[in-house]
Amino acid sequence: MQVDVLLGLQWGDEGKGKIVDVLAPEYDLIARFQGGPNAGHTLVVDGKKIVLHTIPSGIMHPDKQTLIGSGVVIDPLTLAEEVNELKQRGISVEGRLKMAKKAHLILPTHRMLDAASEAAKGNEKIGSTLRGIGPAYMDKTGRNGLRVGDIFNADFENRYHKLKEKHLDLLRLYPVELNIDDFEKGWMNSIEALRQLEAVDGVYYVQDLLKQGCKILAEGAQGSMLDIDFGTYPYVTSSNTVTAGVLTGLGLAPQQIGEVIGISKAYCTRVGSGPFPTELNDDIGNQLRNAGHEFGATTGRPRRCGWIDLPALQYAIMINGVTRLALTKIDVLDEFDEINACVAYHIGSEESKSIPYDMGAEKIIPILEEYPGWKTQLNTIKSIHDFPVNLERYLKFIESRLEVPVKYLSTGPAREDLVLI
Numbered sequence: 039m040q041v042d043v044l045l046g047l048q049w050g051d052e053g054k055g056k057i058v059d060v061l062a063p064e065y066d067l068i069a070r071f072q073g074g075p076n077a078g079h080t081l082v083v084d085g086k087k088i089v090l091h092t093i094p095s096g097i098m099h100p101d102k103q104t105l106i107g108s109g110v111v112i113d114p115l116t117l118a119e120e121v122n123e124l125k126q127r128g129i130s131v132e133g134r135l136k137m138a139k140k141a142h143l144i145l146p147t148h149r150m151l152d153a154a155s156e157a158a159k160g161n162e163k164i165g166s167t168l169r170g171i172g173p174a175y176m177d178k179t180g181r182n183g184l185r186v187g188d189i190f191n192a193d194f195e196n197r198y199h200k201l202k203e204k205h206l207d208l209l210r211l212y213p214v215e216l217n218i219d220d221f222e223k224g225w226m227n228s229i230e231a232l233r234q235l236e237a238v239d240g241v242y243y244v245q246d247l248l249k250q251g252c253k254i255l256a257e258g259a260q261g262s263m264l265d266i267d268f269g270t271y272p273y274v275t276s277s278n279t280v281t282a283g284v285l286t287g288l289g290l291a292p293q294q295i296g297e298v299i300g301i302s303k304a305y306c307t308r309v310g311s312g313p314f315p316t317e318l319n320d321d322i323g324n325q326l327r328n329a330g331h332e333f334g335a336t337t338g339r340p341r342r343c344g345w346i347d348l349p350a351l352q353y354a355i356m357i358n359g360v361t362r363l364a365l366t367k368i369d370v371l372d373e374f375d376e377i378n379a380c381v382a383y384h385i386g387s388e389e390s391k392s393i394p395y396d397m398g399a400e401k402i403i404p405i406l407e408e409y410p411g412w413k414t415q416l417n418t419i420k421s422i423h424d425f426p427v428n429l430e431r432y433l434k435f436i437e438s439r440l441e442v443p444v445k446y447l448s449t450g451p452a453r454e455d456l457v458l459i
């Protein structure tokens with residue numbers, strides 16, 4: 039068996055949580071492979087909204103297994119809160135949520151380092167979610183990190199205090215308060231809660247399931263343009279958000295990757311700083327933000343909005359090996375008379391369809407192609423046979439440019455709001 043992958047092709051918040059929740063019935067296991075609680079994946083089930091940060095979006099289906107893979111960084115506090123929130127909704131994670139022992143832990147001082155480092159950057163700040171993601175991955179690659187497997191060892195507290203002291207030494211370089219006692223107490227309590235969850239060897243767990251013929255879906259966080267290597271560096275996150283990250287984040291071989299489902303909104307958003315060639319700082323941008331309720335699921339920040347960027351999508355499709363597209367939030371465009379798509383960039387005097395080395399350093403003017411809107415409420419349409427002609431034209435145009443079929447069209451936040459193509 040192979041592992042199917044579902045990941046974002048833009049700058050995050052493409053609607054990954056919703057699509058994973060819809061596709062979950064086809065799978066036995068849903069596994070997160072990277073990122074941490076910087077992610078906010080929104081699911082709307084039976085009219086009720088839930089935002090997941092670390093737990094895979096398959097958890098709402100009581101017969102599904104979920105795994106937090108070794109490529110993820112876990113904040114025990116956030117995870118314990120998520121487990122409790124699910125419990126309050128009558129959803130038990132018992133026997134259905136596993137953590138890879140090799141997943142790294144986010145310490146309270148990682149969060150402080152994140153905040154101090156961002157504050158010191160001034161105008162050049164990344165716009166991090168301040169969840170301690172960057173510092174936790176730095177400790178992982180710096181070979182200082184603490185992992186889930188370590189919490190079961192007798193010397194865990196010692197190791198924790200050693201690493202904390204190291205962080206405090208670093209923090210003394212910044213003008214910040216160093217009192218973490220309350221925060222630390224809560225964190226230590228949540229470590230105890232973590233010990234009650236099931237920690238596994240992620241590699242053998244996934245490989246054994248594959249041998250048994252189980253179907254696995256790998257759930258991405260963030261988006262390809264936020265990838266540490268291939269995104270708009272330095273305005274990126276600290277992990278590999280692309281398909282390659284599935285191999286290192288779950289312990290798979292390349293030939294074990296099956297379908298790669300790439301998700302894009304029918305327009306584009308970005309939260310945090312960094313280049314965004316199609317951004318609209320005008321009424322149309324505001325209309326997209328209001329119609330799409332574009333406010334961060336993790337931080338509540340207003341998202342920057344703009345037209346869909348096809349060169350950026352072509353790039354993301356290329357590096358991910360996308361085999362199917364899911365186009366989300368198409369209903370947000372229902373009221374628009376005209377819909378635009380960026381088909382190429384003007385960079386200086388050149389026209390280009392490539393992503394430049396440093397998108398932020400270049401003056402990029404998007405070349406737009408305009409399409410008439412469909413002016414129809416798509417949310418009520420459940421079959422492709424009922425699509426308005428202008429929507430069909432628009433979808434054909436997107437597919438011809440991206441050379442990948444659109445297989446899922448999402449017309450609203452709820453599970454039911456999906457048309458299979």
Ligand code: GDP
Nearest residue numbers: 051052053054055079080335367448449450451
């Ligand atoms: P994720 O991080 O990729 O899972 O996406 P988020 O949950 O951060 O943001 C997507 C937002 O759009 C959430 O509020 C979803 O409930 C909502 N959403 C998802 N799909 C659709 C859709 O097709 N139409 C509309 N109107 N909202 C959607």
Ligand code: IMO
Nearest residue numbers: 050051076077078165166167259260275309310
């Ligand atoms: P989901 O999974 C949108 C952005 C932050 C910031 C940059 C670095 O919900 O799509 P970090 O906290 O990783 O240091 O932030 O990345 N970012 C996201 N933007 N959706 C996300 O996750 C994001 N996770 C991080 O806004 O610009």
Ligand code: MG
Nearest residue numbers: 051078079335
């Ligand atoms: Mg999100």
